Amino acid sequence: MGLIEGVMRLVFGGGRNVVAQTAEVFRVNAEADAQRGFETQAAALNQFGAEFAVPRRGAFDRFMDGLNRLPRPAMAIGTMGLFVAAMIDPIWFAERMQGIALVPEPLWWLLGAIVSFYFGARHQAKGQDFQRSVAESIARVPQVVENTKRLRELRAEGVGTADTNGDQQLAQAALKSTGNPALDDWKRSLV
Structure with a gap:
C-alpha cells in the first residue's frame, strides 16, 4: 500500500x-x-x-454640433420659402430681389465657394460610398450569372426537359393521344 x-x-x-x-x-x-x-x-x-466611446461633451460642443447641422435644411427651407413668398406677395418678393441685385459680384463668388465646399464634401463622401457599392455589385456578377444559368436550366421549355431516359413505356404513354373534351366539343360544333 x-x-x-x-x-x-x-x-x-x-x-x-x-x-x-x-x-x-x-x-x-x-x-x-x-x-x-x-x-x-x-x-x-x-x-x-x-x-x-463618445466622451462626455459640454453644452458648447452640443450646441456647435446642432449648429453644424443647420445650413442644409435652412438653405432648402429658405429656398422653398422664397417660392412661396413670390406666389403670395409678388411685390414684397420683387422688393427683396432688388436688394439682392445690389450685392457685389465678389460676394456672390464667395458665397458660391462656401456652398460648393460645404455641399461638395458631402457629395464626395456619398460618391465614394456609391462607387464602393458599385464595386460590390460587380463582384457579385459571376454568382448572379451562374444562378441565372441554373434557373434557366429548370425551365420547362428547355430541350430534354421531358426526356424519358430510355423508358419505352413512359415514351409511348407520352406520345399516346388522350381525349380533350374541349377540343372534341369544338370539332363537333364545326360539323
Whole structure:
C-alpha cells in the first residue's frame, strides 16, 4: 500500500498532475485554450468600445454640433420659402430681389465657394460610398450569372426537359393521344 501511495503522491501530489502536464505537451488544454480565447475576445471588444466611446461633451460642443447641422435644411427651407413668398406677395418678393441685385459680384463668388465646399464634401463622401457599392455589385456578377444559368436550366421549355431516359413505356404513354373534351366539343360544333 505504501508503494502505490508513494507513486500516486509522486504523480499527483503537491497540487500538480504529471499526466495532465505531460499530455499538454502533445495536445492543447481545451479549457485553458478557451479561457485564452475568451480573454483575447474580451480585450478586443474593450478596445473597440473604447475607440468608439463618445466622451462626455459640454453644452458648447452640443450646441456647435446642432449648429453644424443647420445650413442644409435652412438653405432648402429658405429656398422653398422664397417660392412661396413670390406666389403670395409678388411685390414684397420683387422688393427683396432688388436688394439682392445690389450685392457685389465678389460676394456672390464667395458665397458660391462656401456652398460648393460645404455641399461638395458631402457629395464626395456619398460618391465614394456609391462607387464602393458599385464595386460590390460587380463582384457579385459571376454568382448572379451562374444562378441565372441554373434557373434557366429548370425551365420547362428547355430541350430534354421531358426526356424519358430510355423508358419505352413512359415514351409511348407520352406520345399516346388522350381525349380533350374541349377540343372534341369544338370539332363537333364545326360539323
